[in-house]
Amino acid sequence: MYGCHPVSPKNLIPMNSTLALLKDRLQTALVAAFGPELADADPVLVPASNPKFGDYQANGAMGLAKRLGLSPRAIASQLLNHLDVADLCDPPEVAGPGFINLRLKTAYLEAQLKAIQSDPRLGVAPVPNPKRVIVDYPSPNIAKEMHVGHLRPCVIGDALARILEFLGHNVLRLSHIGDWGTPFGMLIAYLREAYPDALVSGKLDLGDLATFYRAAKKRFDEDATFQEAARLAVVQLQAGDPETIQAWKIVCDLSNRTNRKIFDLMGLSPQIQERGESFYNPFLPDVIAELDRLGLLVEDQGAKCVFLEGFTNKEGKPLPLIVQKSDGGYNYATTDLAAIRYRVTEDRVQRVIYPVGAEQTNHFTQIFQVGKRAGWITDETEFVHTPLGNILGEDGKKLKSRSGEAARLVDLLEEAIARARADLETRLTDENRTETEDFIANVGQVVGIGAIKYADLSQNRTSSYIFSYDKMLALQGNTAPYMLYAYVRVQGISRKGGVDFEALGADSPILLQDESEFALAKSLLQFDEVLSAVEADLLPNRLCEYLFDLSKTFNQFYDRCPILQADEPQRTSRLILADLTARTIRLGLSLLGIQVLERM
RNA sequence: GCUCCAGUAGCUCAGCCGGAUAGAGCAAUUGCCUUCUAAGCAAUCGGUCGCAGGUUCGAGUCCUGCCUGGGGCGCCA
Numbered sequence: 077m078y079g080c081h082p083v084s085p086k087n088l089i090p091m092n093s094t095l096a097l098l099k100d101r102l103q104t105a106l107v108a109a110f111g112p113e114l115a116d117a118d119p120v121l122v123p124a125s126n127p128k129f130g131d132y133q134a135n136g137a138m139g140l141a142k143r144l145g146l147s148p149r150a151i152a153s154q155l156l157n158h159l160d161v162a163d164l165c166d167p168p169e170v171a172g173p174g175f176i177n178l179r180l181k182t183a184y185l186e187a188q189l190k191a192i193q194s195d196p197r198l199g200v201a202p203v204p205n206p207k208r209v210i211v212d213y214p215s216p217n218i219a220k221e222m223h224v225g226h227l228r229p230c231v232i233g234d235a236l237a238r239i240l241e242f243l244g245h246n247v248l249r250l251s252h253i254g255d256w257g258t259p260f261g262m263l264i265a266y267l268r269e270a271y272p273d274a275l276v277s278g279k280l281d282l283g284d285l286a287t288f289y290r291a292a293k294k295r296f297d298e299d300a301t302f303q304e305a306a307r308l309a310v311v312q313l314q315a316g317d318p319e320t321i322q323a324w325k326i327v328c329d330l331s332n333r334t335n336r337k338i339f340d341l342m343g344l345s346p347q348i349q350e351r352g353e354s355f356y357n358p359f360l361p362d363v364i365a366e367l368d369r370l371g372l373l374v375e376d377q378g379a380k381c382v383f384l385e386g387f388t389n390k391e392g393k394p395l396p397l398i399v400q401k402s403d404g405g406y407n408y409a410t411t412d413l414a415a416i417r418y419r420v421t422e423d424r425v426q427r428v429i430y431p432v433g434a435e436q437t438n439h440f441t442q443i444f445q446v447g448k449r450a451g452w453i454t455d456e457t458e459f460v461h462t463p464l465g466n467i468l469g470e471d472g473k474k475l476k477s478r479s480g481e482a483a484r485l486v487d488l489l490e491e492a493i494a495r496a497r498a499d500l501e502t503r504l505t506d507e508n509r510t511e512t513e514d515f516i517a518n519v520g521q522v523v524g525i526g527a528i529k530y531a532d533l534s535q536n537r538t539s540s541y542i543f544s545y546d547k548m549l550a551l552q553g554n555t556a557p558y559m560l561y562a563y564v565r566v567q568g569i570s571r572k573g574g575v576d577f578e579a580l581g582a583d584s585p586i587l588l589q590d591e592s593e594f595a596l597a598k599s600l601l602q603f604d605e606v607l608s609a610v611e612a613d614l615l616p617n618r619l620c621e622y623l624f625d626l627s628k629t630f631n632q633f634y635d636r637c638p639i640l641q642a643d644e645p646q647r648t649s650r651l652i653l654a655d656l657t658a659r660t661i662r663l664g665l666s667l668l669g670i671q672v673l674e675r676m
Numbered sequence: 677g678c679u680c681c682a683g684u685a686g687c688u689c690a691g692c693c694g695g696a697u698a699g700a701g702c703a704a705u706u707g708c709c710u711u712c713u714a715a716g717c718a719a720u721c722g723g724u725c726g727c728a729g730g731u732u733c734g735a736g737u738c739c740u741g742c743c744u745g746g747g748g749c750g751c752c753a
Contacts, residue, residue, distance in 0.1 A: 122692075124696095125695075125696065133695085148733080172696050173696080377751080381750080388749085395749070396750060403751085408753050436748085539682070547702080550702080558716095569712050609692070613692080615692095624700085641711075641712080
């Protein structure tokens, strides 16, 4: 047993958050210099705006000038008298109106890198107080195929889930699929009509989902009798009629399998659990009853509503959130409220993240308001809607397929793969290389899927972006292929030099001499700071930006510093830097849900 | 009408609690492969941060108004 999970030295390495460490020192110095009432003062430590100012700068002195009745420069220099950072930094300096510039010591950088070298987490410590987190995965209506609209929620939600999980949180991935409601009446009615055998054999060809839906829709639009049958099916479904439930299950299963296939193709976490609308169905009457008991429920025009604070309709009157329709049916607000309640009371969740389109901002504000007023959402639980911009076509409008409908997700993915593959094949011809079909297919898939996901993630999630295969697959710029190439370059060194990175001496020193080595070292040590930032503001594009910056810095290093031809001990030192870069890229991309390649 | 979001280089976008001279990529122009994959590197060019006020030591960032674009606004999700 001993050998299976050795107590690795990583557990002994202190958290590599240089930023946090320095901030702590600055705060201590503030109190030492100006007294305990300064304990709450923020030294405003941020990365330096310009390399000539060092690595970090503390801007706090300016803000404290009024409070302390001293000039910012005087505050800064007094603070410096009490600041002990000799183990981390060169002697700090006061600059400009009162900035404190901090430059990390070479020996400190070298030691930190050395510590990270043997750490699979690359210096990223798990959070001290893990939370129970739910990430809401997109809710494709089970009755329809997934389309462009599902791309961002899937990709961004999956990345956030991976990042939070890596940081040590207990993440529950829930797909809130639309597996209940009126569209099912139509599908069940059509199933009965067109595939009566299916109810007996339980068989239906998977590929038929789209056509199945279209055919059902066509019947529904054309035939009043069929509409009546569909409505009847809904009633039977809600009444729990066994035969109808069975038909419903067949349709759900059909859709789930199709969606799973797309999830797999996209490389989404396999841990996604389906917890659709039908799951919350039994709780809906309780939600209404509880709202009523709390005195929040008002009946208006036959519908049961909660009137919202701060929302008005076109006439300027308070806007209701309808939780039970006048016909007695429930709507998505009811389901979402039931989900909030369940997540708090049963899942005991502390943070719920909804990566959903920005157009639903009002909806979330409204249900969160009701959730708070009902006492389900408290200060202990954070329900957060992370609004997403739309994916637009080249014309700046919502991306459509040629036929004018929302583009099918699977088509986008396959097109990206096909283009990535074609790019590779062109290159193979140009370079007179031959590769196996397996190699070509794999590179095509990894690059294609990686490119499409990275393009999505690298954009600030709040804003819409224009979908362009040419840009996402471009070999230069902030794209997945650029990052993959930096990774491949390192693996190329390993192959060429017959170097086993894992066997690189634990006692070989890291030596930073060239400017590009310093830049790379500093970039490598910022990984944990970036992940903390993403944890806080849920913007994966920050991680993308970091990885792009790291890759650029690496390419500069690669260009300026020969590695295999260098003399020892520089050779090993540079090999370690290269390896750390590759591992950071691999880990970083994996947290974004993107795979790497050893060759491409 | 109310409300939310956006407006930064020719194009696509970053810009963290307000900090020093606003940053990338693409495009354009120009150098660098007998040397670890040139899918790279270096350099040049490019800005009234939508407009007008305000807050203060300091504003792309905060406040007010306006302009432009997009979304949402009672039984769809």
